[in-house]
Structure formats: C-alpha cells, structure tokens
Amino acid sequence: MAIYKSGVIFADVDTFDKNCWHIDKYIARGGYEALKQILNNKITSDVIISELKMSGLRGRGGAGFPTGLKWSFMPRAMDGQKYIVCNSDEGEPGTFKDKDILEFNPHSLIEGMIIAGYTIGASVGYNYIHGEIFEIYEQFEEALREAIEAGFLGNNILGSGFSFNLYAHHGYGAYICGEETALIESMEGKKGQPRFKPPFPASFGLYGKPTTINNTESLASVPFIIKDTGKSFLEKGTPNSGGTKLFSISGHINRPGNYEIPLGTPFRELLALAGGMKNNKKMKAVIPGGSSAPVLPADIMMDCNMDYDSIAKAGSMLGSGAVIVINEDVCMVKALERLAWFYHEESCGQCTPCREGTGWMYDIIHRIENKMGKIEDLELLDSIGNQMAGRTICALADAAVFPVRSFIKHFKDEFVHHIEHKECKVNHKWC
C-alpha cells in the first residue's frame, strides 16, 4: 500500500524500515522534544491550548471539532481523576489511516497523549484500538513499554513532578464504538451503546469522570504543533482547515493508500498522486469522507479541494478523509446495497428508528437490486430517512441515511432503470 508523506506525522518516517516505529528512531526524528520543552520550561496548559487553537487543528475522526476548544472544556482546576482517551477504533468503511499511524509512528501518538494529559490535568490515558488489528495492538503495547523504560511514562516524568500512565484497550468488532460515548461504555466493560449528550464527556466521561476523547491523528499532530508552533501548522493548510491531513484513498485508483497532504489540496492532485484511475476507466462517483459521507458525482468532485469547506459546499463532508473512488462499471444500486447492509449490521439496536430503519432500508434496496422493486420504493426510502435522521441518540442513523439519499439524488436514473427493467443500467463489474 502506498504512503505519501508530506505532512506532519509521516514526514520523516521511513515506512520501508521495519524498525521505524521504535522509540530510538522516533527520538532520532526529533520525537519527545515537544514533551521535554513543555516539562523543562513548565509551559502552562493555557499556553498549550492557545497554541492548539492557533493551529486550527480540527478533530480528524470525522466531526472536525476544533481540538483546542475541546481541551479547553475540561475542568482542569477541579480536583479528582480525569482521563484522556484516544479513539483508535477506526472502522468506517474506507478509513484506514489510524492503523498506519499506530503501525509506523506510534510514539507520535503516545507523546501527543502525554501532552494532552498534562494539559487537561489527567494522570491516566487509554488508547482504544480497533478489534481487527490485533498485531498492531500488540506492537502498541511494546511501544508503551519502550516509553516507560525511557522515562516518558510513569511517575514523575523527567523529574517534572508530572505523572502519567497510558494503557491500550482492545476492541472486538463493533463499529459503533467509534462513537465517543459508546467507546466509553465499551471501556467500562459494557455493550457499546451511545449515551445521551449532554452531559458531554468533558463533565461525565469514563467512570463518570471528566474525559477528553480525541482521534489518533489529532493527538499524533500535537507534538508537531508544540515543537514548530501552531502558526506553522495552520499555514500548511487553509485558514479554516489548518494543517496537513491523512487521506485514505481506496477503490478504482492505481495506488490505494494513505496520502498526508495539506488541507486545501485540489482533489485532482490527490487523484494524480494516487496514480489516477485504474485501467484508465472513467470516474463515476466519489465518496469523499468515509462511507457515511454523501456520494458526489465525478464532475462535482473534480472541482473540489480537500478541505472542510470545499467538500461541505459541494454537498458532502470531509469526515475522516476516506476517499472512495468508483468507476463507470459499478452499478450504484449494488454499491448502495453493500453500504446499507453495513449500517444494518452495525446498528447497536438501542434506538428503534435506527434498529428498524436500517433494516427496512436494506430490505428495500435489496429488493430493488433483486428485481422486485417498485417505483414507490424510492419515496418510501426517503420517508424512512425522515423518520431516522436526527431522531436517535447518536449519529449512526444519520450516517445510514446520507448514502441512501445521496445515491438516489445523484444516480436516480440507475435506480429507476433497475426498477423498470429489472437489471443494472450498466454492465456491472466490481473491479
């Protein structure tokens, strides 16, 4: 898999070196300098938070919430246990960036988490790692042992009086645990079912204590921001989308992989970096931000830049930065059927509109695909969507509705053809 490195996390990482993840290599790349700088100069939390705000860093898990602002919500002066939790439960179809951070540069995350703990007043942190990447979980445990031995984790770090312990928690196959409150429930040893918000984790999080939850990529960007200033991070991107970002690109391109590029880079350039379309096929559509983001037709996508505003203006979301490229040979009914099945499978079952609605949506798309569709089904899908979106505890229902609505909006002719002619409009080939 290709990895393109022009950003802050992978810039100097030799991903062909199988030892690149070890602590000595990280230190040789300037690792743990940011932490030393903070501890030696007793830099205050306020200064760190204002640097983060200056950087324009927005949550890289998909929501895009400003990280500095999130950290400022923590009641830092309040006594008692607080937690920093990293969300490495990456399971949104199309997204595979955090896996590579953990595999090739885990200490950037560890350093980011120590700095986060210091800033928000947490002495304990957990990294919740996606169930399917067990070997990477084990390697992360090894990286933690290295950080302890080097004195960056544990009691009285580098003689500063600041103590911080960090542990890895391994998930076991539930997409919903990527939702932050479901992740907390899961960490507490329960079913991963989201909580009502408010209260937000900053006041009532893990074990009921104030908790900050950030995505892997967000936390791994922190050491750079401290070392090279927030301004320098900001200037790598656009004013409202600071910094560089990892884009996981998959589907019908020549070089699927992770590309760390400045936010605001034109999609055309990203496509060229990824080697262009496979077999010189024509592009039909792109899902620009993970399977939950609305699909965009190729002509709209080709004019987009890879930043939060440009993609939003085009009617979709940058999300986690997972770009799924679809060529002209794919039947969009079949493609949507795959996605609808996923959301039905992964609904946690807590809220009726989502539990039942995702099932109905799948059944209807499945029957259109299997020659039993009726033209009223398209309206029915829309009406089910109305009963789901915004009516549940978490956003999984909305995430299930976005693809259905956008596929039908932009590729209605294919759905109508399927219903009327009982066959795909295109001579369908997956690849």
Add this chain to the structure above:
Amino acid sequence: MLSKESLQKIDIELAKYPKEQSRSAIMAALRIAQTEKGWLSNELIEYVASYINIPPVQALEVATFYGMYNLKQYGKYKLSVCTNLPCALSGAVDAADYLKKTLGVNFGETTADGKYTLMEGECMGACGDAPVILVNNHKMCGYMTPDAIDKKLAELQ
C-alpha cells in the same frame, strides 16, 4: 478452566483499570479465553465473569454484542473476508467467491473436515490492502488474490 498463562494475561489486563472497575477487563478476558479454547461456551463465559468478579450476565452481554467473539465452535481456522464497498471495489467479492468455490462452503459454514469456517466480516480498517482476510481474528492478510489465497490455504494446515 483456563491455563496459568491465560490467567496471567487476564491479570495484566485487570491491572490497567482502577481496582473497583474490574468490569473494564471483560472484553480482554473473553478474548484471552477464546484464544485458548477456540470459542466461548456458557460455562467458559461464567468462569471468566467470576474470575474478574462480575455477574455472568454482564459477561454474556459483552460476548453477544461484539462481533468477534465465537459463540459456537468454528473450524480450526476462521477466515473472515470483508466485502464492504471499498473492498468490493478492489476484488473482495471475487476473493470471497473464490474461497466459497475452493472450500465448498458458504458464509457462516465450516468445511466437512472441520478445518475452515468462512465468515463475512465488516470493515477491518484496512481497505487499502484489499482484498483482506482475517485469520482467527488476529492475523490480517492483505492482497488476497486467488493465487495468494491458494498459498495462504496451503500454509494453514
């Protein structure tokens, strides 16, 4: 019911959480138990629950909620193939069809010799390496073209 090594591993997990929060270790404890025994019988779930000092129903809830726990005996090798959209665009449906044909089973079935169980997985977070097969939950194999599948099956004896 579990080996000393497995219990030691569970103890390491318990130490990650505050003493009064032993329930947090249930996911890991069930994983460790499953790795040793192959699957989670009701008796094993009950045993693990009592080891970490939580009511059995809390352990059962977790075992039935998360997709990677085996609640029945599968073949020696459980092969999970992700067929979601990004993987499908990179040949995962073909890989799954090839596996079905080669092994003579459908999703959810085990070969007559008890060696392989074929499962349909859901997003392993590795779409860039598709087609992806996860072997017994813990070993991820990417770029599983028919040739690579033949090689992999020959390795798994």
